[in-house]
Amino acid sequence: MRMMDLGALRIVQLHDGYGAIDGNRVFYPATQDEWGEGTGADPTGFMLNAYQPLLINEAGLHTLVDTGFGQTNPGRRRDMQDDLRSLGLAREDIRRVIITHAHGDHIGGNTLLVDGKYLPAYPNAEYVVQQSEIASLQEEGGPVWQQRFAPLQSSGQLHVVDGEVSLTQAITLWPIAGHTAGQQAVCLQSEGAQAIFVGDLGLSIKSFARPDWGPSWAWSREADQANRRRIAEWAIETGALVMLYHEPRTPWFRIRRATAGNGDYCTIPE
Ligand SMILES: [Zn+2]
Secondary structure (H helix, E strand, O other): OEEEEOOOEEEEEEEEEEEEEEEEOOOEOOOHHHHHHOOOOOOOOOEEOOOOOEEEOOOEEEEEOOOOOOOOOOHOOOHHHHHHHOOOOOHHHEEEEEEEOOOHHHHHHHHHHEEOEEEOOOOOOOOEEEEHHHHHHHHHHOHHHHHHHHHHHHHOOOOOOOOOOOOOOEEEEEEEEOOOOOOOHHHHHHHHEEEEEEOOOOOOOHHHHOOEEEEOOOOHHHHHHHHHHHHHHHHHHHHOOOOOOOOOOOOOEEEEOOOOOOOOOOEEEE
């Protein structure tokens, strides 16, 4: 398990399994000749994809960022619950869950299906999500809302926020719409050290070397690209550590301005 101390915070990367993803869709509109180097992609463009929620321990209070697949996708080979158990934590010990965005690989574990009923998977946690992320889901009332969010609302655990908000002295949420309508990043600050968990603002470390290449399925490719540049510039200015959800090999890195040719930014794995 990857972990570090950031000032007074302890940060742990949990592992919820592996899959494969089409690099041609991840780095749209680049071709594999352009994006392929160093990604380990096979000749058809598929590359390894990991699912990696974050656990933050702030003075003994545990915050989880994203909930993985939960009971969905049983073939993924790893389950973050095993990591929590090995840290000595039960579901009841998680006091806050931050949802970066409402895609299945990030919210599948919000709830548990028990005797035909969806229940909050973390019974003592508030679940924090942006209003702009769930507005249309709630309006449509489809299965994502019914199964992953409505049970949290019923139990009084859904905490809907709107825009930038500080949850504690160390944890601030920043809207980074683009991948979805209401994706949010989790900015961490403690004793002068800074880090930012950006959800799917970058699917690969290479997404930050070449911020103009982005997922073809983004809600707004333009907004996604603009936020990738904005966060990269901020990370260069502050020296903050950038953390990704899907990057399997080098998910934590810093960003510098590129000195020559090979992209807009230079990424330095931690
Ligand atoms: Zn994702």
